[in-house]
Amino acid sequence: MTSIKTSFPWISNPLIINAPMADNAGGLLAATVTLAGGFGLIGTKVDMSITRRELNIAKDTFAAHPSTPHSQSSTLNIGVGFLPFVLKLDDALAVVKEFKPAVVWLFAAKQFDDYAVWAKAVREVSPKSQIWVQAGSVASALQIAEQTKPDALCLQGADAGGHGFEKGSGIISLLPETADAFEAAGFRDVALLASGGIMDGRGVAAAMSLGAAGVVMGTRFLASKEALVHPMVQASILEAKDGGQITTRSKLFDQLSGPNIWPEVYDGRSLVVKSHKEYVEGVSLEEIQKKHKEALKEEDLGWKTGLEGRAAIWAGTGVGLAKEVDSASEIVETVRNEARKRLSLAAKF
Template sequence: MPSQQWSHTLSSYLPWTSPPLLISAPMGGFAWAPLATAVSLAGGLGLIGSLNDMSQLRTQLAEARSTFAASSNAAIKDSPTLPLGVGILAFICKIEDVVPVIREFEPAVVWLFAAKQLDDYTAWVDALREASPTSKVWIQVGNVEAALHVAKDARPDAICLQGADAGGHGFEKAAGIISLVPEAADALRREGHGDIPLLASGGIVDGRGVAAALALGAAGVVMGTRFLASKEVAIHPIAQAAVLEAQDGGQATRRSKLFDQLRGPNVWPEAYDGRSLVVQSYQDHVDGVGLEEIQRLHNEAVLGEDKGYATGRKGRAAIWAGTGVGSVGKVEEAGNIVEKVKREAREVMGGLAKL
């Protein structure tokens, strides 16, 4: 059973984690040191969200290092690497800017996403491995073709398969994890890449989702939207209220490139769109309002105290969230979320084993 071997591989370099492996997503601008450290201290893997400014990333990593140093958690203190991960958006950052930070802080994991071209990852992986041989490099992709491509060329230490239900940016052409994970796992095995551990993300918000992802063949699970309702996340209170209020994720959220055009020209690589709560800007787009007018109203609204966020779908700014949002109803400490979701997953798997 490859996922058992993968779990062994992953726990060998994430020794403070306990199964099932839960990972908080590197939500750029939302997941800072307080969230990442809380998740790792609870036995998960916390990721710091993608940042463009390397001095900001250094500050976050220094804060995380002192939080870990002050902790009495022996597994965290004994970790040979900084026991968290760092998200990097490969289309924005430059390898030469990122490498010195990774060399200095040696995070357990460097997570790469959204390269302009899939071929670009090879240079990233090589440079990061050379700079910090103890750090592992993971890549998130959204379809089988991309998984095969990066497995063959870049040879990452793990691949996260991001399903179409995911909040935030993702592959425009993607399936949900229920189809994506098994098909990608079979294809990778057939092509001789069955040694690369697979993780799953997209729409997973509780122990049932974790158990399902593990049953599909993933060795661990990445959750973003669930942590938008954590005490440690850096989110505007009105945006968080909108997340808590949203029900029926298939109707409350939508994937669209419009969300990346609200501020001006879309800078994301062609293959990507993003999933946000349905907001007034999107409704206007459906109703035929022109892009320029939508942008004007958006850019006016974000200058306000509420930053363009509102509940009741009335906001103008995007509120990135996945389809699992309807099951996210209250704000909890990130550590409690990790423990609770793991417990639920074990209960679900125990129940299924009796069938």
């Protein structure tokens, strides 16, 4: 935590970070989270004109708060999440050079070695940008720490919404085992963050007790006013209950639009939408893809409530704890206060 807190003094403990959700986490969400004393991240895919648009929105949001440190800072006090397996390094570098984000977040490289190449190049064009990498196993975390030397490593548990390691464990075992392995290997400068299923102050307190320096929350921020999210997706998130039953991990979700382009180690967690139900019932992939293609032409783009849609709705197992849409600043403040209370109660045992 020391390195993160020293570099980003506006952060209030415990550190709450919104996940860089491509298509869903834009500049307004990221800047609002940072302004609330957390750390905001923008998600990106391959179209860097969208990334630039969202970075400019974050810049404008900070400029509208001239009394904060963010309007004067030499770095843009949010991070940008890149997916190296699908994006050209040069395209990402041009954005990093132009905007100097405080953090460059990397997730889903073709091979774990690639992170080191990306980190070196990012450090050359923007030496002040921290490198944060997300991974889902002890072995990959050790490899990335050794080769890439990230400032932070986010351990993503199997409960996480969206893409993650197909084979995984929850953070309750992943985080301490990785922390022990890092201690033994002498990697003491890498801050460990936790993600996957964290929805409220109780989850944050649990992660902090496990030794996390901060938490990354995706699904909870899908139910925020600032998220860029289709109303049907947000309504589906709010109505979902019993996350271990209503969500599932599968590679099917990456095959709905055609061949799966994700590296082998990844699959994704989505609500159990109609496409998945039919897949389990034995309907052919070809037929499912055909129906999915048709559904995308509908007004709701294939998303429906009641698990009736055909398109994936990425969400973590904590989805049943998302009960209302709040502003991102309220989420950060409420979750932080609740976590503090929980931690001080736990200290009395």
